[in-house]
Amino acid sequence: MEPADWTSEPDVEAIRAILLAAKAVDGRPEVSGSGPLPREFGGGLHLLAAGSDAPRGYLHLDLDGDSHGRQVAELVVHPEHRRQGVGTALARALAKRASAGYRVWSHGDHPGAAALAAKLGLERRRELLILHVDVEGADWPEPVLRDGVRLRTFVPGQDEAAMIAVNASAFDWHPEQGALTVEDLLEEERQGWFDPEGFFLAQDAGGEVVGFHWTKVHEPVPGRFGGEAVGEVYVVGVNPATQGGGLGRALTLAGLRHLRAKGLRQVILYVEGDNAPALAVYGKLGFTRFETDVQYGE
DSSP, X not given: OOOOOOBSSOOHHHHHHHHHHHHHHHSOSOOOSSSSOOGGGSSSEEEEEOOSSSOOEEEEEESSOSTTSOOEEEEEEOGGGTTTTHHHHHHHHHHHHSOTTOEEEETTOOHHHHHHHHHHTOEEEEEEEEEEEESTTOXXXXXXXOTTOEEEEOOTTTSHHHHHHHHHHXXXXXXXXXXXXXXXXXXXXXXXXXXXXXXXXXXXXTSOEEEEEEEEEEOOBTTBGGGOOEEEEEEEEEOGGGTTSSHHHHHHHHHHHHHHHXXXXXXXXXXETTOHHHHHHXXXXXXXXXXXXXXXXX
């Protein structure tokens, strides 16, 4: 099956139909029945695998790439058309179009993706772990702050630049998070899930923002997390100049306690598989490994 032509002007509803079908089976991606597509499918180039009645698969290529300059792809096959060569056709089209060093995601470490990667000579280059904790019984004490540091919630229209400055310094090594811009943050603020009351900032005695914890609440998805809403430790960032004083732990605890107060019974977070210090911290807070996302590359 030959895919159609690459385009920078996607058929949003055709893509949405594929993403929603995948979400119904896999629990991801996070896509709604209306409005813009998730940010990871924005911009760049789009490719649909045509079918007799409707597209059978979708491929997105981010031309700007991650903060290391690598182009990154998302490949989704409609559940009704898996194991029919659709994924292989899209993957071969990706290999022809993408620049050297590109990466492609496999969400959930699917064995079919591993087999396809091996067929194309791609190697496992990155693991992004999803950790999970049951809120009931979790020992999350009151945050302890250093003298002069206080926590407050994010104020839209006021705090974007300060948050992005901390984020840039805290995640200058990270392939995606380090590239976040004020414009990206403003776009996230327009999403239905955004809640400034769950976005905590740490401010020092001089009024400078030195850290943050951005939480998120995911709506229930049938078959995933028992069909319940789930909280997420979305991003925790601390200015490197202030590290070592327990601020990251304090911010994490503030967000976790907020999610518990909202009545959520489960919390997840994403962490790099080779980030041993972070894994140790989250392990002490009760988190255990739940799923793995993998990036394959040349």
